[in-house]
Amino acid sequence: MRIGLLTEGGYPYATGDQRLWCDRLVQGLAQHEFDIYALSRSARQEDHGWIPLPPQVQRVRTAPLWAPEDDGRTYGRRERRRFVGHFKELAAAVCGEGDGFADGLYGLAELAHERGGLYAALRSELAVRVIESACRAHGARRTVRAAAVPDYLAFADQLERALRPLSLDWYGEDGLGAVDLCHAASGGSAALSGLVAKRFFGVPLLVTEYGVQLRAHYLAASDGELTAPVRALLAAFQGRLAAEVYTQASVITPGNTHARRWQEKCGADRAKLRTVYPGMEADRFAAVGEAVGEGADSGDPYTLVWVGRIDPAKDLIALLHAFAEVRKKEPLARLRLFGAPVREPEAATYLAHCKALAAQLFPDEAADAHAVGTNPVSFEEIGGPEAPEVADAYASGGVVVLSSVVEGFPISLVEAMFCGRATVSTDVGAVVEVIGGTGLVVPPRNPRALADACLALLRDPERRERLGAAARARALELFTVEQNLTAFRGIYLELISHSPVQREAVNEDGEPLPFAHPAEAYVPGHWAGGGAPSKGRTPRWADGPGLVAAAAGTAGEASA
Amino acid sequence: MSTPRITEAGQGAPARPGKPPALRRGPADPVKALMHHHRELCERAVDPLEIAAGLEAHGVTDRTAARFRHRDVFSLAEELYARVPRGAESGPGPARTGARVDESRSGQAGRAGRALLTLLPGAVCALAVVGLEATDGAARLVAGAAGAVGTVVALALCLRRGPLRAAGRTVPALRLWTLWLLAYAAYGEGMLEQIAGGGPQGPLPLTAAPLVALALAVAPAAWCARLFSVHARRKLDGSRGLEEFASGARPLLLGVALLFVCALTALLALAGLVLPHKALTPAVALGALLFLARLLIVHGFAAAAAAGLAAACAAEVAAPVLLLAGRLPRCGFLASPIEAAVGSWGAGSLPAIACGAAALGLLTHATAALSRASAHTVQTVRGADTADEPRQHQQPHRQQHP
Numbered sequence: 008m009r010i011g012l013l014t015e016g017g018y019p020y021a022t023g024d025q026r027l028w029c030d031r032l033v034q035g036l037a038q039h040e041f042d043i044y045a046l047s048r049s050a051r052q053e054d055h056g057w058i059p060l061p062p063q064v065q066r067v068r069t070a071p072l073w074a075p076e077d078d079g080r081t082y083g084r085r086e087r088r089r090f091v092g093h094f095k096e097l098a099a100a101v102c103g104e105g106d107g108f109a110d111g112l113y114g115l116a117e118l119a120h121e122r123g124g125l126y127a128a129l130r131s132e133l134a135v136r137v138i139e140s141a142c143r144a145h146g147a148r149r150t151v152r153a154a155a156v157p158d159y160l161a162f163a164d165q166l167e168r169a170l171r172p173l174s175l176d177w178y179g180e181d182g183l184g185a186v187d188l189c190h191a192a193s194g195g196s197a198a199l200s201g202l203v204a205k206r207f208f209g210v211p212l213l214v215t216e217y218g219v220q221l222r223a224h225y226l227a228a229s230d231g232e233l234t235a236p237v238r239a240l241l242a243a244f245q246g247r248l249a250a251e252v253y254t255q256a257s258v259i260t261p262g263n264t265h266a267r268r269w270q271e272k273c274g275a276d277r278a279k280l281r282t283v284y285p286g287m288e289a290d291r292f293a294a295v296g297e298a299v300g301e302g303a304d305s306g307d308p309y310t311l312v313w314v315g316r317i318d319p320a321k322d323l324i325a326l327l328h329a330f331a332e333v334r335k336k337e338p339l340a341r342l343r344l345f346g347a348p349v350r351e352p353e354a355a356t357y358l359a360h361c362k363a364l365a366a367q368l369f370p371d372e373a374a375d376a377h378a379v380g381t382n383p384v385s386f387e388e389i390g391g392p393e394a395p396e397v398a399d400a401y402a403s404g405g406v407v408v409l410s411s412v413v414e415g416f417p418i419s420l421v422e423a424m425f426c427g428r429a430t431v432s433t434d435v436g437a438v439v440e441v442i443g444g445t446g447l448v449v450p451p452r453n454p455r456a457l458a459d460a461c462l463a464l465l466r467d468p469e470r471r472e473r474l475g476a477a478a479r480a481r482a483l484e485l486f487t488v489e490q491n492l493t494a495f496r497g498i499y500l501e502l503i504s505h506s507p508v509q510r511e512a513v514n515e516d517g518e519p520l521p522f523a524h525p526a527e528a529y530v531p532g533h534w535a536g537g538g539a540p541s542k543g544r545t546p547r548w549a550d551g552p553g554l555v556a557a558a559a560g561t562a563g564e565a566s567a
Numbered sequence: 568m569s570t571p572r573i574t575e576a577g578q579g580a581p582a583r584p585g586k587p588p589a590l591r592r593g594p595a596d597p598v599k600a601l602m603h604h605h606r607e608l609c610e611r612a613v614d615p616l617e618i619a620a621g622l623e624a625h626g627v628t629d630r631t632a633a634r635f636r637h638r639d640v641f642s643l644a645e646e647l648y649a650r651v652p653r654g655a656e657s658g659p660g661p662a663r664t665g666a667r668v669d670e671s672r673s674g675q676a677g678r679a680g681r682a683l684l685t686l687l688p689g690a691v692c693a694l695a696v697v698g699l700e701a702t703d704g705a706a707r708l709v710a711g712a713a714g715a716v717g718t719v720v721a722l723a724l725c726l727r728r729g730p731l732r733a734a735g736r737t738v739p740a741l742r743l744w745t746l747w748l749l750a751y752a753a754y755g756e757g758m759l760e761q762i763a764g765g766g767p768q769g770p771l772p773l774t775a776a777p778l779v780a781l782a783l784a785v786a787p788a789a790w791c792a793r794l795f796s797v798h799a800r801r802k803l804d805g806s807r808g809l810e811e812f813a814s815g816a817r818p819l820l821l822g823v824a825l826l827f828v829c830a831l832t833a834l835l836a837l838a839g840l841v842l843p844h845k846a847l848t849p850a851v852a853l854g855a856l857l858f859l860a861r862l863l864i865v866h867g868f869a870a871a872a873a874a875g876l877a878a879a880c881a882a883e884v885a886a887p888v889l890l891l892a893g894r895l896p897r898c899g900f901l902a903s904p905i906e907a908a909v910g911s912w913g914a915g916s917l918p919a920i921a922c923g924a925a926a927l928g929l930l931t932h933a934t935a936a937l938s939r940a941s942a943h944t945v946q947t948v949r950g951a952d953t954a955d956e957p958r959q960h961q962q963p964h965r966q967q968h969p
Contacts, residue, residue: 132809132939139809150613156806156940164944225620229611239613246616265623272616272641320626412626435626451626 008503009040009065011186011204015197016048019057019067023048025192025217026058028285028491034061035492039499042186043067044177046196050074068182070175072168072196080124089118090128091137098141101243102151108247109254116173116203125174129167135159142236151243154236161237169244172199184208187503191252194220195245198252205255211506212255213498217262217285218415219269221249250274257502260494263416263437281498285416286491289483292425295402296479306428308468309339311461312404314389314397314419315411317346317354322433323361325454326410327384331368332458334383337465342384345400362386401426405471406464411435412451420446424482429474431460441486445478598635602647609651619644681729682786687721689783696775696842718782725785726861730793733864741869744876745857751883751918752777752853756846759914762890776842777850780835781857787830788858792865795823799943809940816938824930827858846915852922853879859929866942868932875929882921 017023018030033041041064047053050073060067082090097111119125128134138159142151154162177183183204190213191198198220201212224245228238253259253275260283261267267280289296306312311330315321323344330342349355365384373380387393387400394400401407407423407430414436421441423430430446432438439448447464449456464471484490512523602609608621619640629639637643695714702710725731757772798819806812831854835847856879860872886905893902908916936942 130941130944132941135939135941136809156803156809156812159809160803160940160944163941221616222620222623225617226624229608229617229621235611235613238617242613242617246614268629268639268641413624434630435628 008038008188008499009042009186010036010499011183011189011201011210012041012043013045013189013191013197013200014043015046015072015193015195016052017045017192019043019045019060019064020047020052021055021058022052028217029192030058031286031488032492032495033064035488036496036499037061037063039063040065042183044183044200045069046072046172048073068177070171070177072171076171076174077126078123078174079127080122081127082122082124086118086122086124087128087133090115090125091133093118094129094134094137095141098137099144100247101240102138102141103144103146103148105146109251112173112202112248112251113206115170116206119173120178120203120207123174125170126167129170130163134163138162138240142240148239148243150239151236154240158234158236158240161233162240165233165237165241166244169196169241169248170199172196173203175200178203178207183210186210187508188213188499190215190499191256193218194249194252195224198256199248202252202255208508209506210508211257211502212252213258213260213502214252214256215260215262215283216266216270219249219261219266219273221245221273222269246273253279257506258498260498264440265415265437281494283491283494283498284485286488287418287421287425287486289425289487291396292398292401292422295398296425296427298402298427306402306405307341308405308471309337309465310341310343310404310406311465312343312345312401312407312428313410314345314400314407314422315347315409317349317358317361319353319357320411320413322410322412322452323357324364325412325452325457326408327361327364327368329408329410329454329457329461330384332455333461333465334369336462340383340465343400343403344384344386345389345394345397346386348388348390358386397422398426401428405429405468406431406461408457408461409433409438410451410457414438417441421482421486424478424486427475427479429464429471430478431457431464433457442478443481445474445481447474598643598646598650601635601643602651605647606651609647610653612648612651615641615645615648618647622647681789685725685729685786685789686783688718688725688785689779691717691721692779692782696779699773699775722782722785725789729789730796731785731789731861731865733861733869737864738869738873741860741864741873741876744873744880745860747880748853748857748876748883748922749778749781752781752850755883755918756849756914759887759890759909759917762887776838777835777853779842780831780838780850781854783834783838784827784831784854784858787827787834788861791823791827791830791858792862794826795819795862795937796865796943799937803940803943812940813938817934820934820937821930824855824859824933828855831855831858846913846919849915849919849922852919852926856922856926856929859926859933863929863933863936866937868936868942871932871936872929875925875932878928879921879925882924883918886917886921 012018012029012033014023014025014029017025018033020026033043043060043064043066045067047069050071053069053071057067093111093114095111096105096107097115099105100108100111115125139154139156141147142154142159177200183189183200184207186204187210189201189204189210191201192215194214194216198212198214201210201214204210205212225242228241231238233241250273253270253273256275256279258281259270259275259279260281261270262285263282267282270280271277311333313323313326317323326342326344330340333340333342344361346358349358365382365386369383371380371382389397389400394403401423405428407420407426407428409417409420409423409430409432411417411433412435414433416437417432420430420432420438424442424445430442432442432446432448433451433453434448435451442448447460449460464474512520514520605618605622605625609618612618612621622640622644627640627643632638632640632643635643635646637646692714695710695718698710698714699707726733753773753775754771756774761768761771799816802812802815802819806815828851832847832851835850835854839847856875860876863869863872863875889905890902893899893906905917908920
């Protein structure tokens with residue numbers, strides 16, 4: 008199968024968000040061919056180059072979203088009228104409550120595909136006028152009505168960049184038209200290409216979001232310097248786009264429940280949502296994790312371990328206070344904090360602050376009058392002599408603590424689970440979802456509860472071991488790379504068999520081949536029964552049993 | 568020993584029953600406190616989802632929302648969005664698009680340096696003309712060449728930065744048209760007179776005064792262009808609608824053009840005191856034409872500017888060609904209008920008419936084109952490492968992998 012992998016600001020560039028899991032996906036599903044269509048986010052990202060690509064990557068096409076672009080084409084009168092018609096629909100839907108967003112979007116996509124020139128058109132006075140009249144139209148929202156000329160211009164600028172995927176030359180018979188499945192690695196601009204491919208060629212679309220694009224947009228826009236009307240317009244645009252992406256996608260795979268909730272909020276159909284947890288490499292932790300089961304080494308029983316990136320959101324202060332409580336009851340306890348090397352000045356300040364607090368709370372201690380003392384709290388770096396690998400950091404303690412007040416998907420918690428360590432974590436982000444019942448969870452910003460939970464585990468080695476084993480079993484079941492790959496492999500096959508792209512069969516000279524597909528290939532209906540991912544392609548009357556025979560024949564055809 | 572309840576199954580710990588709350592009692596309306604805590608977020612938010620995203624970034628979860636008697640963060644955010652009083656939206660927002668781009672880049676010193684730089688072409692050109700007058704023979708040739716090169720370099724420096732900068736917006740033909748127009752200003756009058764008198768014979772006389780005045784006029788041109796862009800952006804920031812902006816921008820453009828013509832006329836008059844020459848009008852028309860063309864290029868209408876300049880060039884080429892064509896048998900009628908014009912108004916009238924008509928055409932176009940709000944935007948590169956100059960970027964490149 009030929010998979011079109013659509014990314015924005017990540018894979019295959021060496022810097023970016025989604026590169027790790029995309030890389031694992033492409034490496035792991037070697038039986039498929041991958042065409043990568045990447046949008047880059049900055050000049051620096053392009054300068055850093057690509058990561059090495061495996062042979063199953065057939066081609067890579069990239070386009071910048073950050074640089075000014077123009078194809079030098081301008082519109083004649085007829086095209087201008089067409090542009091205004093579509094853009095009016097789009098703008099009206101963004102400014103008010105209209106539902107012409109999809110029509111406008113696809114109209115513009117068709118225009119850009121046939122004539123080009125969308126760059127200039129979206130920046131032209133014509134577009135600005137359309138935006139102005141849409142903002143002032145009856146039914147426009149209140150925030151949008153306050154817009155003035157600079158807001159129109161700023162919005163036109165932002166919109167041109169957001170709609171840039173429409174103008175790319177990716178939508179040819181040899182481009183996205185030739186793939187069997189579009190897999191968008193995020194919503195937003197990346198998925199926009201998938202929408203166009205679906206519209207033009209009927210290529211099914213799969214959207215994976217580990218962080219919801221709309222939410223990321225809100226967070227990014229709130230510290231920008233855009234005015235309120237522009238932010239309102241952009242937010243409305245992104246919201247409509249997300250809704251359209253979720254409507255058109257055959258399957259949406261959120262990375263956790265949090266993303267899933269956002270997607271549902273944005274209008275995703277529950278039937279299409281399938282949570283696929285991100286995969287992590289379990290091999291690195293195998294040695295430590297398997298040792299626990301054999302009872303050989305479950306870490307120093309009096310040591311608490313914290314591993315993570317030094318950041319105020321991790322609330323190390325609360326952890327130190329909690330540890331002070333623990334020390335009162337268990338004088339032998341030690342706390343080891345392993346952080347990644349600190350680069351940002353803000354994190355460095357926070358680290359210094361934490362170190363000062365630790366020195367204040369816990370004086371150095373020695374065994375007797377002649378020994379050199381040590382501090383019960385130590386700040387260490389991963390890669391240092393004590394912990395050359397992350398696994399060593401987890402192995403050094405009996406209990407792993409997570410004290411964050413804000414957390415997305417807690418990677419360090421999953422790593423601790425792989426290591427078979429009992430954990431105490433705060434109830435934030437996806438923690439509860441990840442840990443299930445295999446660790447202790449306390450409310451955030453509650454050092455006393457954290458201390459009590461730690462004490463309970465420190466004093467009960469049996470419970471520690473039980474929880475650790477359960478955590479490792481759970482992690483191996485849910486969070487391995489293999490699980491992730493299996494899920495995607497299944498989804499790929501299912502999508503391709505449910506909604507194959509129907510192409511004219513041609514021979515070497517480009518002449519059409521009659522009877523290349525069996526007649527059954529054109530019978531619409533659900534082949535495999537159940538599920539409804541081919542919505543929009545199958546008439547309602549065809550929903551029914553008895554088409555299984557056709558399924559066998561054409562699934563084979565599709566995979567040929 | 569008092570231990571808060573710890574749950575293994577991952578439920579948040581609610582307040583324990585039976586014990587009186589040890590801490591201070593909260594207010595009757597807990598959402599109010601939350602609203603106060605996130606006041607800035609709530610006031611800035613343009614819809615409930617933005618508040619929800621912000622709250623989540625501060626660690627608010629569905630379980631926290633349950634404390635406020637809400638099903639999830641979304642409904643809590645909706646309540647916050649509905650309850651936060653939003654001030655009048657007309658208040659001045661954060662920094663507008665306006666003149667920020669220009670002003671952030673140039674300090675006071677930079678601006679002074681740039682102003683001095685715009686005087687450079689005039690100075691170099693004047694020196695060159697003085698050198699030409701003072702020398703003769705081979706030295707004169709060297710002085711002329713050096714002066715020409717120096718002026719071109721100084722001019723290029725001026726056009727590379729400041730309000731006359733038009734990176735990536737010019738078309739190559741523009742340079743050719745401009746050079747031809749300038750060459751005609753220097754030699755055209757003499758050539759036309761020689762041809763009209765039966766020539767050409769001997770070397771063409773150089774009319775240096777228009778060149779010096781035009782080189783000097785780079786300074787007022789830069790200043791006028793800056794005036795126009797700054798005021799236009801100010802108008803842009805202040806106007807509510809596109810029509811309002813257009814009606815403000817049109818008189819602004821006409822005023823700036825008039826201002827430049829006045830400055831140029833004054834400079835030409837000054838130059839005329841030192842280097843006497845016959846007619847003022849052709850140089851004024853040419854200067855106005857070049858100024859308007861540059862203004863259009865700067866705002867992204869290079870094609871229109873090129874058309875205007877090309878029309879003027881064509882008219883100027885046509886005059887001597889028609890005169891020469893008139894010498895052919897039975898073609899005398901071709902030359903008669905030119906001869907009449909040269910005879911009654913002088914050789915300078917033809918370039919004046921050509922450039923003046925072209926300048927008027929460009930002015931008409933500019934009043935329409937530059938009164939559009941979209942002509943006053945700046946498209947820049949995104950990303951952390953934004954360069955000073957917009958980075959030229961090739962079309963999406965593609966690479967095939969084996």
